[in-house]
Amino acid sequence: MSRQLAHLSDEALVLMAARSEESALAELYDRYGRAAYGLALRVVRDPALAEDAVQEAFLALWNSAARFVPEKSKASTWILTLVHRRAVDAVRREQRRRADSLDHAPEPSVGGVDEDAWLRLQRERVQAALRSLPDAQREALELAYYGGFSQSELAERLGQPIGTIKSRMFAGLSRLRELLGEPGTEVSWTSTI
Amino acid sequence: MDVHDLTAAYALDALEPAEAEAYEAHLGQCEDCRAQLAELNESAAALAFGAVAPAPPAHLRESILAAAAAERSNVVPLFRRRFAPRVLAVAAAAAACVAVGFTVAALRPGGTHLVATVVLAADRTATLQVDGLAHAPQGKTYEAWVIPAGGAPRPAGIFTGGGLTLRGKVPAHAVVAVTLERAGGVSAPTTTPLVEART
Numbered sequence: 456m457s458r459q460l461a462h463l464s465d466e467a468l469v470l471m472a473a474r475s476e477e478s479a480l481a482e483l484y485d486r487y488g489r490a491a492y493g494l495a496l497r498v499v500r501d502p503a504l505a506e507d508a509v510q511e512a513f514l515a516l517w518n519s520a521a522r523f524v525p526e527k528s529k530a531s532t533w534i535l536t537l538v539h540r541r542a543v544d545a546v547r548r549e550q551r552r553r554a555d556s557l558d559h560a561p562e563p564s565v566g567g568v569d570e571d572a573w574l575r576l577q578r579e580r581v582q583a584a585l586r587s588l589p590d591a592q593r594e595a596l597e598l599a600y601y602g603g604f605s606q607s608e609l610a611e612r613l614g615q616p617i618g619t620i621k622s623r624m625f626a627g628l629s630r631l632r633e634l635l636g637e638p639g640t641e642v643s644w645t646s647t648i
Numbered sequence: 649m650d651v652h653d654l655t656a657a658y659a660l661d662a663l664e665p666a667e668a669e670a671y672e673a674h675l676g677q678c679e680d681c682r683a684q685l686a687e688l689n690e691s692a693a694a695l696a697f698g699a700v701a702p703a704p705p706a707h708l709r710e711s712i713l714a715a716a717a718a719e720r721s722n723v724v725p726l727f728r729r730r731f732a733p734r735v736l737a738v739a740a741a742a743a744a745c746v747a748v749g750f751t752v753a754a755l756r757p758g759g760t761h762l763v764a765t766v767v768l769a770a771d772r773t774a775t776l777q778v779d780g781l782a783h784a785p786q787g788k789t790y791e792a793w794v795i796p797a798g799g800a801p802r803p804a805g806i807f808t809g810g811g812l813t814l815r816g817k818v819p820a821h822a823v824v825a826v827t828l829e830r831a832g833g834v835s836a837p838t839t840t841p842l843v844e845a846r847t
Contacts, residue, residue, distance in 0.1 A: 474765060477713060484709055489704060493696075496702070497700070506705065506708050514712065514716060517716045517719065521765075528690075581694055581697050585698060596695065600660050609662070624660060628688045631691045631695070
């Protein structure tokens with residue numbers, strides 16, 4: 456499939472989507488659909504629910520692209536935020552067993568032989584950054600973000616005051632930002648094409 | 649509970665609905681929290697890439713694109729017609745067409761056209777983007793109007809350039825128009841629309 460829009464920034468694509476350019480939505484899906492699906496699947500642990508979350512998120516993007524403010528946020532952040540919120544809503548709605556997200560081990564071996572090199576690189580960076588966090592911070596981030604637990608649920612599950620949970624989440628995210636923001640780690644899209 | 653402390657939890661979607669609502673209300677008034685949230689959102693979204701990403705089923709892409717096409721935002725760009733004023737509800741209320749025409753001509757000596765784009769969401773909220781619009785002059789503002797079929801213009805927000813999210817819902821077959829008004833906006837249009845789009 457040709458990718459005529461491949462040279463455009465994510466942000467430009469969102470602005471085109473705001474003009475109902477379906478090709479721009481398709482290109483955004485080609486860039487982030489896989490990460491979106493992986494995220495949704497990790498949270499909801501069910502392929503059908505993960506598909507629903509991704510579809511709802513991309514339609515939300517489509518319908519509210521005109522409200523996107525490129526100065527305030529990266530388009531990829533916005534897209535993945537939309538996906539995550541829907542996945543968390545789904546997992547809470549479904550009251551699914553989320554305890555298994557406590558286990559870090561049962562990761563599918565890898566994303567498959569066809570996995571995009573860029574995605575693999577991103578995953579390795581993020582996982583390395585997570586591993587370098589203090590255990591308590593990593594646990595709070597993983598349970599909240601991948602497990603879909605609210606801070607109140609986390610406080611109860613971990614037997615900690617809610618203030619402690621909040622501090623761990625804040626410290627963890629801030630440290631992650633430092634680790635991932637280190638220079639030389641920026642990877643542009645063009646390098647993958 | 650200090651609502652400032654909720655930024656990280658909000659970025660992780662780890663608030664209960666009522667807490668999230670309270671935080672969002674606070675966010676509208678707290679610039680520090682907005683700035684911090686923007687940063688923490690980036691970190692949280694980075695976590696998305698930490699998940700193993702098997703290929704989504706091939707039909708998902710088609711399903712999304714088909715649904716998007718079906719929900720296709722209703723967009724009707726209309727060129728500005730400086731010399732062909734049409735009798736619109738707005739125009740009927742206009743009192744100073746010539747002055748506006750002059751002001752706009754002065755703003756845009758090249759006479760390039762304006763393009764208004766209305767993006768209507770499924771819940772009938774809408775955004776308006778006007779391309780080619782200069783920043784509103786000192787003491788003036790652009791004001792958007794929603795004119796339901798056969799109804800009177802309803803003020804839908806003021807802006808100084810670019811576009812805005814329209815206040816209230818936009819009914820079917822309405823016209824969205826933009827006029828130049830005094831700063832602060834007015835409750836009924838006093839000038840001819842610079843541009844209009846039909847939903």
